[in-house]
Amino acid sequence: MQSAAKQNYRIQLWISILSLLLFGAKIVAYHYTNSMAILTDALESIVNVIAGFxxxxxxxxxxxxxxTDHPYGHGKAEFLSAAAEGALITAAGIMIVYETVLNILEPNPVQRLDTxxxxxxITAVVNYVAGSMCLRIGRKNNSAALMASGKHLQIDTYSTIGIILGLVVVLVTGLYWLDKVIALLMSIFIIYNGYRIIRSSIAGIMDEADTELLKKFIRVLNNHRHPNWxxxxxxxxxxxxxxxxVDCxxxxxxYLNVHEAHREIDALVELTRQQFGDAIEFFVHTDGCLPFSCSICIKDDCPVRQHLFTERLEWTLTNVISNEKHRSGTMEQ
Structure with missing residues (x-):
C-alpha cells in the first residue's frame, strides 16, 4: 500500500469511529429533548456511520x-463508495421527511431543548474539524472517497448549525411547531447535497473531464515549457x-534520437510530479515536428529551421485536448 493510500485509509478509519461516537451523542440529545429537528440530525449521522465504513x-x-484483471488498478472503487454515500445521504433526507410528517400527525411535546x-x-464543532481535515488530505491525495467523507461531515455541520439556530428561535418564541418546519427544511438541504455527491461520483466513474484539473495542468506546462516541447x-x-x-x-x-526524446518526457513527468504528487502515471506519445511547426517553435538554436517563428502558441484547454497538431493560426492533422 502506497504512503498516500495508507494515510487515506488511516484517516477514514478514525472518521468511521468518530461518526459512531457522534451518532450516540445525538441519540442521547434526542432522548432528552424529543425534538424532531435533533432526530433529523441523528438520522443523518446513521448515514455518516454506514458511509464511513x-x-x-x-x-x-x-x-x-x-x-491482470485490473490493469489500471482498483481506484474506481472510491467513486463507487462516494456514489453509495450520496445515495445514503439522499435516503436519510427522505426518511427525515417521513418521520417529520408522522410527527405532525401524531405530535410529541418538545422538552429540555437547552441540554x-x-x-x-459540540458534535457540530467536531464534525467541522474532522471534515476539514478529510477535505485537505483528500485533495492532496486525490481521494474521491476521503473528499466525499469530508463534504458529508461538513454538510452535517451546516445542517446542525441550522437546527441549532432554529431551535434557539423556538426557545425564545415558544413556537414549538417550528421544530417540524426546521426538520423539513434541513431534509431538503440534505437531499440536495446527496444528489451533488452522486453526480460527482458518476462523473468520475464515467471519466468525465475534470476541467479545473486540466486547466491547472496546462497552466503548469505553459509556465515551465522547455524549448524542445x-x-x-x-x-x-x-x-x-x-x-x-495522463495521456498526451x-x-x-x-532530429532527436530515442534517448534524447525520452529525456524530454522525463522532464515533463518530473515537472508534473512536483506539482501534483507522485500518484501520477504518464503515457506520452512523441511526434517529430513538421515544417509547419516552425512558425510556433520557440527553440532559438534549431539547426534545421525552415520557416520563421511567428508566434508562441499558448496551450489552452481548447487546443490541447484536440487530437491535432498545431501551427500558427490554423491546425493540421
Missing part, C-alpha cells in the same frame, strides 16, 4: 496494486481513485 472498505480496495442544544453544538495535443487526464492517469502527444524536434 463503506468508504473505509473502498480505500482498502483502491489501495490494492494493479493486477440538547449543547450536545449537538514544440507542441502538445490529445491531452487526457483520468482519475483512478488517488492515481492520475508531445511534439519534439524531429
Amino acid at each position: 463503506i468508504g473505509l472498505y473502498s480505500l482498502y480496495v483502491a489501495a490494492k496494486p494493479r493486477d 440538547g442544544l449543547w450536545v449537538v453544538g 514544440i507542441d502538445l495535443h490529445n491531452l487526457r487526464v483520468i482519475k483512478y481513485g488517488s492515481l492520475l492517469h 502527444h508531445l511534439t519534439v524536434p524531429w
Whole structure:
C-alpha cells in the first residue's frame, strides 16, 4: 500500500469511529429533548456511520496494486463508495421527511431543548474539524472517497448549525411547531447535497473531464515549457481513485534520437510530479515536428529551421485536448 493510500485509509478509519461516537451523542440529545429537528440530525449521522465504513472498505480496495484483471488498478472503487454515500445521504433526507410528517400527525411535546442544544453544538464543532481535515488530505491525495467523507461531515455541520439556530428561535418564541418546519427544511438541504455527491461520483466513474484539473495542468506546462516541447495535443487526464492517469502527444524536434526524446518526457513527468504528487502515471506519445511547426517553435538554436517563428502558441484547454497538431493560426492533422 502506497504512503498516500495508507494515510487515506488511516484517516477514514478514525472518521468511521468518530461518526459512531457522534451518532450516540445525538441519540442521547434526542432522548432528552424529543425534538424532531435533533432526530433529523441523528438520522443523518446513521448515514455518516454506514458511509464511513463503506468508504473505509473502498480505500482498502483502491489501495490494492494493479493486477491482470485490473490493469489500471482498483481506484474506481472510491467513486463507487462516494456514489453509495450520496445515495445514503439522499435516503436519510427522505426518511427525515417521513418521520417529520408522522410527527405532525401524531405530535410529541418538545422538552429540555437547552441540554440538547449543547450536545449537538459540540458534535457540530467536531464534525467541522474532522471534515476539514478529510477535505485537505483528500485533495492532496486525490481521494474521491476521503473528499466525499469530508463534504458529508461538513454538510452535517451546516445542517446542525441550522437546527441549532432554529431551535434557539423556538426557545425564545415558544413556537414549538417550528421544530417540524426546521426538520423539513434541513431534509431538503440534505437531499440536495446527496444528489451533488452522486453526480460527482458518476462523473468520475464515467471519466468525465475534470476541467479545473486540466486547466491547472496546462497552466503548469505553459509556465515551465522547455524549448524542445514544440507542441502538445490529445491531452487526457483520468482519475483512478488517488492515481492520475495522463495521456498526451508531445511534439519534439524531429532530429532527436530515442534517448534524447525520452529525456524530454522525463522532464515533463518530473515537472508534473512536483506539482501534483507522485500518484501520477504518464503515457506520452512523441511526434517529430513538421515544417509547419516552425512558425510556433520557440527553440532559438534549431539547426534545421525552415520557416520563421511567428508566434508562441499558448496551450489552452481548447487546443490541447484536440487530437491535432498545431501551427500558427490554423491546425493540421
